[in-house]
Amino acid sequence: MRNTLRIGGRRGSQPKAWAVALVAALFAWACSDPIAYEEGPLGARRIDRAFLLDNRGDGAVSYVVVEERTSHVIDLAPCEDWPFLWPGERRLLPFDQVTGYRPDSLAVFYWCLLDIEGRAFDSGQFMLPF
Structure with missing residues (x-):
């Protein structure tokens, strides 16, 4: 068989671990959403000309963008x-409600977790493109 790609050693052998890892990494990259953040208590996803904010935590989360x-x-x-x-x-x-909005820039999301009395006890930030 000429001009065929063989992953692994002999014909019919199992693919090498690096090839499986490469395919898995490429699949994860292709399926990821570069205009969403979903790792903390405040999630955000760009939808048309707005961000959809989502409280993913167990308590109130304050935010400013x-x-x-x-x-x-x-x-x-x-x-x-x-x-x-x-x-x-x-x-x-909506983007036009973000302080300083410019289409060619990034939005900075600041968030704080609030306790039952409304006091901040944890905070963070992340950025997404407009």
């Missing part, structure tokens, strides 16, 4: 004063 360059020149209010989502709640945030 700011354009990346603008985020360097503003002072943020305490996170207890930000809008918040209840557990399981979703909210659509």
Whole structure:
């Protein structure tokens, strides 16, 4: 058999582990969504000209979204004063409601977990393209 790709040793042998890992990595990369973040209590996904925010945690999460360059020149209010989502709640945030919105930039998502009395006890941030 000429001009055939053989993965593994002899014909009919099992594929090598590196080939299986490569195929799995390529599949995971192809199926990932580069315009979504779903790793913390606040998830976000770009939908048309808006972000769909999703509280994926067990408690209230406050958030603020700011354009990346603008985020360097503003002072943020305490996170207890930000809008918040209840557990399981979703909210659509149009791009034009993001402070400093520019189509060629990134959105910075700041979030805080709130305790039962409304005080922040954990926080984080992530970025997504507009």
